[in-house]
Amino acid sequence: MPEALSLLCRVPAHPESRCWALAWSPGGALLASCGGDRAVRVWGRAGSSWTCRAVLGDGHQRTVRRVAWSPCGSYLASASFDGTTCIWKRQEDGFECVATLEGHENEVKSVAWAPSGSLLATCSRDKSVWVWEVDEEEEYECVSVLNAHTQDVKHVVWHPSQELLASASYDDTVRLYREEEDDWVCCATLEGHDSTVWAVAFDKEGERLASVSDDRTLRVWRRYHPGNKEGVACSGTDPTWKCVCTLSGYHSRTIYDVSWCHLTGALATACGDDAIRVFEESPTSEEAQPTFSLTTHVPRAHSQDVNGVAWNPKEPGLLASCSDDGDIAFWKYQSPEGC
Amino acid sequence: MVGPGPAPLENANPLIYRRSGERPVTARDEDEELPDAIDDREIFDLIRSINDPEHPLTLEELNVVEQVRVKVNDAESTVSVEFTPTIPHCSMATLIGLSIKVKLLRSLPERFKLDVHITPGTHVSEHAVNKQLADKERVAAALENSHLLEVVNQCLSARS
Numbered sequence: 001m002p003e004a005l006s007l008l009c010r011v012p013a014h015p016e017s018r019c020w021a022l023a024w025s026p027g028g029a030l031l032a033s034c035g036g037d038r039a040v041r042v043w044g045r046a047g048s049s050w051t052c053r054a055v056l057g058d059g060h061q062r063t064v065r066r067v068a069w070s071p072c073g074s075y076l077a078s079a080s081f082d083g084t085t086c087i088w089k090r091q092e093d094g095f096e097c098v099a100t101l102e103g104h105e106n107e108v109k110s111v112a113w114a115p116s117g118s119l120l121a122t123c124s125r126d127k128s129v130w131v132w133e134v135d136e137e138e139e140y141e142c143v144s145v146l147n148a149h150t151q152d153v154k155h156v157v158w159h160p161s162q163e164l165l166a167s168a169s170y171d172d173t174v175r176l177y178r179e180e181e182d183d184w185v186c187c188a189t190l191e192g193h194d195s196t197v198w199a200v201a202f203d204k205e206g207e208r209l210a211s212v213s214d215d216r217t218l219r220v221w222r223r224y225h226p227g228n229k230e231g232v233a234c235s236g237t238d239p240t241w242k243c244v245c246t247l248s249g250y251h252s253r254t255i256y257d258v259s260w261c262h263l264t265g266a267l268a269t270a271c272g273d274d275a276i277r278v279f280e281e282s283p284t285s286e287e288a289q290p291t292f293s294l295t296t297h298v299p300r301a302h303s304q305d306v307n308g309v310a311w312n313p314k315e316p317g318l319l320a321s322c323s324d325d326g327d328i329a330f331w332k333y334q335s336p337e338g339c
Numbered sequence: 340m341v342g343p344g345p346a347p348l349e350n351a352n353p354l355i356y357r358r359s360g361e362r363p364v365t366a367r368d369e370d371e372e373l374p375d376a377i378d379d380r381e382i383f384d385l386i387r388s389i390n391d392p393e394h395p396l397t398l399e400e401l402n403v404v405e406q407v408r409v410k411v412n413d414a415e416s417t418v419s420v421e422f423t424p425t426i427p428h429c430s431m432a433t434l435i436g437l438s439i440k441v442k443l444l445r446s447l448p449e450r451f452k453l454d455v456h457i458t459p460g461t462h463v464s465e466h467a468v469n470k471q472l473a474d475k476e477r478v479a480a481a482l483e484n485s486h487l488l489e490v491v492n493q494c495l496s497a498r499s
Contacts, residue, residue, distance in 0.1 A: 063479060109476070170470075214473070303450060
């Protein structure tokens with residue numbers, strides 16, 4: 001296989017600790033990282049390397065598990081094992097903590113902003129997903145507590161354009177939620193994985209969802225609306241999500257993260273075997289039975305488990321990854337010939 | 340993850356097994372020129388003296404750990420340990436597994452992938468305990484819990 005993924009630079013982002021997750025700012029100029037050292041760091045490009053622009057070190061008492069930027073890029077949310085989520089506002093000379101969201105009974109595992117920027121979701125070891133509303137005064141109010149999962153909830157992400165929320169759990173399922181008459185309801189349960197689902201990612205249009213799991217597979221789910229021509233049954237007015245592709249045999253340990261590039265369509269995975277892999281949909285792929293092929297496999301991308309992968313939202317092929325070794329790595333992905 | 344049980348003992352009269360002898364030193368071990376790969380016995384030596392949470396005995400003396408249930412592949416940086424709870428309903432199984440995991444995490448180079456499992460067929464909640472021990476996020480969270488960490492450290496402390 002040709003060198004489709006080349007290393008641009010490696011940064012010891014959370015030394016003596018692990019780096020748990022990454023998030024690009026919507027403009028693609030900044031990358032936020034978080035880790036076991038309880039800190040959030042914000043990175044910016046400096047020539048051919050990346051330098052730390054801000055350390056958000058005083059918000060959390062325990063590990064920071066995930067970070068997320070608001071769609072406007074002015075706010076950063078951080079989810080922590082201390083049970084809280086901090087909202088950081090970007091100032092001229094750094095970031096200020098403007099709100100601390102409390103309520104979860106224990107570790108907060110993930111946080112995500114809705115595309116409108118007026119809703120935020122958090123999820124926790126306490127098995128719940130909370131939806132928060134942000135008002136003009138920057139006040140955050142919990143508008144719904146969703147208890148559909150029966151175990152630890154690992155990840156939440158919003159649909160790229162709609163107010164549709166997805167969550168992944170230790171109970172091996174993915175669930176979807178939408179608003180219904182002033183409350184939020186679970187509108188779909190995606191069953192198929194044989195173990196913990198660690199992360200999910202929507203494609204650009206939001207008609208498909210990728211999920212990765214401790215069962216070492218990646219699954220692609222497709223949305224079928226009522227009255228679809230394929231004849232997939234729907235209950236009532238809710239669409240049905242059906243698994244249309246399972247990639248198994250590629251990963252040798254738990255898959256911790258997945259990123260679906262909205263510019264190129266490439267799927268990257270972060271694996272507990274220290275490798276990064278990239279998959280692309282075949283040109284002959286069929287809608288109802290898509291085929292994806294492995295285009296890149298970097299076996300020792302990091303010296304320990306890879307925890308996060310994130311495609312830059314503006315620069316096609318720019319990928320960031322992070323690991324238990326505390327490093328962030330930046331990669332340039334070039335789609336191989338004929339793909 | 341686990342709380343310490345205020346205890347009537349679950350298994351009041353466990354079978355006690357004989358400890359193995361010291362590891363014999365070979366000529367190869369003494370040759371400083373040769374690289375020393377980590378082997379099964381070395382891993383077993385790291386975990387055999389871990390204390391049982393409820394008895395003043397080691398995991399080796401209770402036959403919870405055995406050298407034959409340790410598998411090391413130094414070249415591939417993998418370590419797999421199976422442990423056998425003394426009774427199939429042992430509520431301490433997760434704590435014992437966590438202690439083994441923490442001991443190995445602290446002792447081995449970071450390149451090693453550690454898998455700690457219950458010996459198949461020896462515990463009623465085998466799948467649930469294995470899944471929890473394999474979830475590094477929950478293990479990380481557990482180790483940030485000072486109370487639980489204290490209990491684990493007690494299991495790992497050398498007895499005087």
